[in-house]
Amino acid sequence: MLRNIDINQMNRLMEENEDAKQIITQLLKNYHSSVSMIAHEIRNPLTLVSSSLQVIEVQHPEVKEFSSWKQTTDDVRFMCGLLNDLTDYNNGHSLHYSVFQIERLIRNVAVSFALSLDAEESEIEFSSQIIPGMGDFTGDKIKLEQVILNLLRNAKEAVTGQGTIFLRAERVDDNIVIECIDNGCGIPEDIADQIFEPFFSRKENGTGLGLSVAKQIVTAHSGTISAGCSDDGKTVFTVTLPV
Numbered sequence: 001m002l003r004n005i006d007i008n009q010m011n012r013l014m015e016e017n018e019d020a021k022q023i024i025t026q027l028l029k030n031y032h033s034s035v036s037m038i039a040h041e042i043r044n045p046l047t048l049v050s051s052s053l054q055v056i057e058v059q060h061p062e063v064k065e066f067s068s069w070k071q072t073t074d075d076v077r078f079m080c081g082l083l084n085d086l087t088d089y090n091n092g093h094s095l096h097y098s099v100f101q102i103e104r105l106i107r108n109v110a111v112s113f114a115l116s117l118d119a120e121e122s123e124i125e126f127s128s129q130i131i132p133g134m135g136d137f138t139g140d141k142i143k144l145e146q147v148i149l150n151l152l153r154n155a156k157e158a159v160t161g162q163g164t165i166f167l168r169a170e171r172v173d174d175n176i177v178i179e180c181i182d183n184g185c186g187i188p189e190d191i192a193d194q195i196f197e198p199f200f201s202r203k204e205n206g207t208g209l210g211l212s213v214a215k216q217i218v219t220a221h222s223g224t225i226s227a228g229c230s231d232d233g234k235t236v237f238t239v240t241l242p243v
């Protein structure tokens, strides 16, 4: 998997040398299609295994008593999730553009996140402030939704059941600035520069692709994403998207 430092070096090479640009572009195309092909080939049998496990469980409910049954079904579920994340990572750079009201998109994500917390009867306090007047935005709606959801999901995991999450968005000159702020566990300094790398995770069931997918999508929109800490010790993720 390419690390951010490799991608930066490749971009530099491509800017400096036209031949290198052609070769790297072709190699990247091959690389993305190989990852797609491998994910696709693994997904087919894995889907079969997953369906078989479900059928077995329905027809022989006593299997749930076996000591390794839960671990097996959890492992299969994890692998399905990993494949989905891998596909998202592989496709993060290719955007399907449309013109839309980004303000409405952010509001919709905030509403569905709030509803999901309500449905779980979560004790997390979620609030948002989406300042009107952002105007039209050209970008990939679905992928941008994914970015905000990934940040909110991480915030939720960071506050572990209790705490506060605040989503804020406004237009500042020619940029849309989105901030996701939580008062959870925080990001230790020694890992701060690794969290956007693919497969970096400190969670037992994390694939470590959430933030790298988010970074890829934001970069494809010529934007930036960063993590920091507010004066009162909260974790702040900031996404800036040029209009």
Ligand SMILES: Nc1ncnc2c1ncn2[C@@H]1O[C@H](COP(=O)(O)OP(=O)(O)OP(=O)(O)O)[C@@H](O)[C@H]1O
Residues within 6 Å of the ligand: 085, 150, 154, 155, 158, 182, 184, 185, 186, 187, 195, 196, 200, 201, 202, 203, 205, 206, 207, 208, 209, 210, 211, 212, 235
């Ligand atoms: N809001 C946050 N507060 C504290 N740490 C965070 C926050 N967001 C991300 N991190 C750290 O960054 C790591 C990488 O996040 P990322 O979303 O890429 O992967 P993940 O959440 O571990 O797994 P997944 O692929 O399921 O999203 C996390 O494991 C966590 O340690």
Ligand SMILES: [Mg+2]
Residues within 6 Å of the ligand: 150, 153, 154, 206, 210, 211
């Ligand atoms: Mg995550």
